[in-house]
Amino acid sequence: MQLLFRKAITPLLVAASLTVAGCSGGGSESASNNVTPPVTDTSSITWTKGQFTPYAEIALQCKADHTGSELTEKLWLRSWSNDTYLWYDEIFDRDPAPYTVAQYFDLLITDELSETGNVKDKFHFSMPTDEWEQLNQSGASFGYGFNLSLRNASAGVTRQVTITYSEPNSPAVAAGINRGAIIVAVDGVNVANADDSASIDTLNAGLFPTQSGKQTTFTVRDLNASVDRNVILSATTVISTPVQNTQVIQTASGKIGYLQFNSHIATAERGLFDAITTLSEADVEDLVLDLRYNGGGLLALASQLGYMIAGDTATNNRIFERTSFNDKYRTIDPVTRAILEPTPFIPETIGFNTGLLRAGITLPSLNLKRLYVLTTADTCSASEALMNSLRGIDIEVIQIGGTTCGKPYGFYPTPNCGTTYFSIQFKGVNDKGFGDYSDGFVPTSSPTLDSEIEGCALSDDLNHALGDTNERLLSAALYYRDNNQCPALTSSAAKVSAAPTMMDKGFMLKDDRNSTLLKNNRIMSTGAM
Template sequence: MFKNNNLALAVFLAASGMSLSGCGGGGSSSNTDTTNPPPTTSEPTWTAGVFEPSSEFKDQCAVPRTGNDPYNDNQPYPDTAGSEFTEKMWLRSWSDETYLWYDEIEDNDPDNFSSVSAYFDQLKTFEKTDSGAYKDQFHFSRPTDEYFQEAQSGVVSGYGINWAFISNVPPRELRVAYLESDSPAANAGLQRGDTILMVDDVSIDTNTQQGVDILNEALFGPTAGDSHNFVVRSNDGTEKSFTLVAGNITQTPVQNVDTITTGDGTKVGYMQFNSHISIAQPELISAVNKFKTDNIDELVIDLRYNGGGLLALSSQLAYMIAGPANTSDYFYYQVIENDKQPESDPYPFIDIEVDYSTFEGTGNILPDLNLSKVYVLSTDNTCSASEALINGLKGIDTEVVLIGGKTCGKPYGFTPTHNCATTYYTIQLTGVNYKGFGEYSDGLVPTPSPQFDADVKGCELDDDFNHQLGDSDETLLSAALYHIENDSCPVVTQSVTAKQATTSSYAADEAGIALKANTTLYKNNMDLTRPLPAKEGDNE
């Protein structure tokens, strides 16, 4: 448990300061009037293989911010005058201290890179897995103000469309995966399954750089107020035209909460859970309270497009599924960092609400369903904190039945780190469940007959774009309902040419110019920031 358990740890924030030296030590007096010379400063130098502490370069910025930080209680920005070189040197030392595979980073001269971002891009391993994929595919940065806007409010710029890439190079197939509630796209009448044909008179199959740039900007990079024209084909074959104006979209991470009664009278709770972001907490609590009131027998959580996010929220959901009887005296996740970091205590099952504006626990106990089994709908877009949920529950012998596709395979995480108006994400840790298992870098695999550690009992099926999410006739949900009644997988006829959709723009391996979507806050990422325990005296 979190509130009273020694497993709960505070987040320790390391702050660097200046050390002041006084004259004439020991507090003795002197009649000599000694004037210290003014301090001299010089640009640091790079020496291959020699790393100064990252704290020596922290917040030394080429363009220091002035004024107060609205995301830090209006405290003054910590920035001081520096240079691009000092920013690079901070990245270099910070990566050497915290990167999971720090010994696989090539220590290149920072002056050989034209920008801070170009230097950061190569501060990672370029080793490959046995399957030929790069071991690190999750290394990126973004403006800090964008990070806080999305992290604290769930607000992003766009139309409210979450895309699925069936094919990312010509002939492209880009379809609507789901829509944010009350968004420009939803209000215009777009639906799940709609296929993009043309944007601003540019065919989706263009293979010129100019055409691809237009598509990327209109589809993935609009700012609030931008207007673009779309032609789409609906599932029934009808072509439709829309003019969409981008806005600041508040994400709806929990959708389609419903209780379904099967033919034999079993009550099944269903919810679509899209992202482990902080604003999901009250929505998840509301869903669990509804399921408790409805007295459900089984639970189906649709994680097919949930790319991850806050491990704390994943832990809270695991607790709400399993309840105190099944989680007491167990931990949720054991963090494993590089050999330069001290071993940390395990991550607990969090049983209380968290104030995510401060990352402090409250005294409010979470509701729970006390279930020993849960159904999870998955695709290769099910990543990170979503995979941790599956693995964490399996670690305490909660039965997980996986319906859909193999998950993405990202047993890694990070703590977002801010420096000079940029937030950096680099792989800093991996982890294991209570049973010590955490190696699923090739994904968790649904199968009727599990044989390997990464196998999960279930049914392997393709995503179904011909039905809306939450429709009991949609392939994955229908299969879960069938399995609940029959304890077996349905016989489903699927096209041998069917492709698994992905919400990532990096899925294609065919020749051609690929589209490139912007990276959102928790797309295929896991944030392991720990909440502080509840304060003494908080009400329960």
């Protein structure tokens, strides 16, 4: 076992216990499931500008069970943010009295912009703790089982909703709704022509259900169909299958593995283990990793996958990611209180879900020197960390597709009073010290910046199935492998579109469900250090 992994395993397990126990963090070194926060008399606690009660002292003092009040919940959020938020000194310290707990949390965030003028913190949210635990452990969320590409209306651009993929055994698959199908209307409201708030609300409510049993009528135009059809779907708990489409592609120049990886959730550990085992036994010479819809998740899974791609020799005692917190915590982790150690490339199973895969099994590996990655703007966070960390140990990464979302940041999910909060607490750099990609990794044939990666800038191809060698991104990866250059563009549609201008944000389709927000992040949880 790698020395660096041995050194890191103790804080890994501490992080796991903190999350499973549902503790508030609060700086305690204990990882017991029975940890009780100190009892503090909250009757006299008030807000005083610039003064902060240690958040461990007011944790789990909640309005619902009469152990506290809305004020103590808000003051806990304030103190927790002041202690652990990466940009804590950019939060305006305002009186929480006029706000609900949820409203106050939304204000505990920097208003600053990045160096390039973009919003600095785009990843600040919360969700009910039971929902977070269900989603993380099982991949379950409410919906119909399809993933969507949203093209919002802007100057010269028509609004369009297209299916990118459907989950196996979901209502969408049962109704024959597959990749490339266009949703023409939702409950009678035309997607392209909706031009008032009520219509947009109907579209959003139908496309992004928040409760099981909601029935919605969709007018669908299937790929290559000339007529539309109506389908009634009922929202249900959909179990995500994060690893799909593992295949060995036979070419004249050798065997190439292909793997569609949609989310770094706990159940993916088993899927990745099986997929890489299959590809290793087939003795593939290269891998095309399809991350185009992978918004991130558990950082430890990205580390494990990095090991499985590069192998023991390339990763031995090398750093997957070095994590840094705010300037109050230069040497220790503010949540686990462990001495900060770099995250290694993890060479064995962690057992996120022991019903699927137990801990301590040596991971399979491909021992590759390069990786082809398929990306879009939905490729985010832990997926970007994987790309960055492999580059940090001189594994050649070739990027095919669109610019990634740009999130070198992450957090510990932190529960209090039935709600789990997600607030940026750390940033990460690779073995070479690079982590400045807040505007995403950019594929280009002539990279000049560290955030630019050799490859081909191409738009997603929704007219072919994922894993089809004729699909634009996969086809380009195969072409690049044989010719060391990008294929000639056959149409303007293949080019990555510029960001839309003059968009009316009041008329935007937007999936702001907790489960979707959660996908687009890197998470220190259940051993993910």
